[in-house]
Amino acid sequence: MLTPDNPYLTLAADELKQPLHAKVRQILRERILNGFEHGQRFHSERELIEKLAVSQPTIRRALNDLVAEGYLLPEPRRGFFVQRKTETRHVGFILPELSRNSLGIEYTVCREQGCLLDPHYLHRNDRLNDLIRSIKYPPSQERLLIAGLTVDLTLALSSHLRMEGYQHIVLGPKIPGLACGTIMPDYETEVDQVIDHLTGLGHERILFMVNEPEILLITSLRSQLVHRKIEERGLRHARVVSCQTQNWDSSYDAAYRKADEIFGPGSDRREWPTAVAPLSGVGAWAVLRYAMRHGIRVPEDISLLSFDAIENADILPVPLTEMTFSPQERIEKAITLLWGPDADKVDVRMTPKLVVRESTAAPRG
Structure with a gap:
């Protein structure tokens, strides 16, 4: 009643x-x-x-x-x-087209849980209405995940989906105005672990490289946290540099160019950072490639750490130290929550783990 x-x-x-x-x-x-x-x-x-x-x-x-x-x-x-009949459950995944080849785990988990994964790719010139038109099924059949978008687009899309009745979850941080639940690694813990590891090895001149577009949700949060932690810990010789990467530009090329500015001809080796931590895995791979091409030894001359897990990071010429979390656990949690009553309220934090490999060591000289 x-x-x-x-x-x-x-x-x-x-x-x-x-x-x-x-x-x-x-x-x-x-x-x-x-x-x-x-x-x-x-x-x-x-x-x-x-x-x-x-x-x-x-x-x-x-x-x-x-x-x-x-x-x-x-x-x-x-x-x-x-009408609460058992129907085919569709998990719509809204993400940039650059992620087109990275959904193997998501397809597998959806299949195991009796769902169909329907990617909705955001292309370079797409607008909000283009994304909305790509959703084929009614809210009773399709629930949605959102990842990798700009802050403004994430907010606008979430508001529209809420109005249209679609349960959805952002795979990223909770921000003011967001009309849905979130699942993300605990980025504050992530930054703490990175700093603890590098300072524990004795590094003071630590360079944090923002190589992804700063209007992206996760990049903006990571950058804010790094700035805050440097100030809180009094790390006078640590610094954050921005590659000024524009949305849809290559974050690999941006990191490679920045590495050339820092370590290239005319640079003073005595002023080099002893450790570099790009804010994405692609950036770490770019810096490693630059170092190998220019005779800079990792970790003898610089330590290198990746904020993201990179596929096959353990078999690179210099196996990379990296932050990891379980993408399988994330998608399993997301699917369970999408069909629960509290999808618009959840705020799930996943604890990331630092995997130490040969790319980080104590500074020399």
């Missing part, structure tokens, strides 16, 4: 920047997901009008939207009936 103290049937969602019918639709959708079984008769228009204190057109529009989304089945003169 509808009751005044029912947590699913209040308009306490006023903080959502949505039209009234969209707020009502969200409340009713949550009620369907948490309080009804398949085939059960849903509340009548009159009951909803009385308990929610909104107009008939608002209630009718919200109910019609839920019919279109597949949550309700209308029957003439009998009302609306809840």
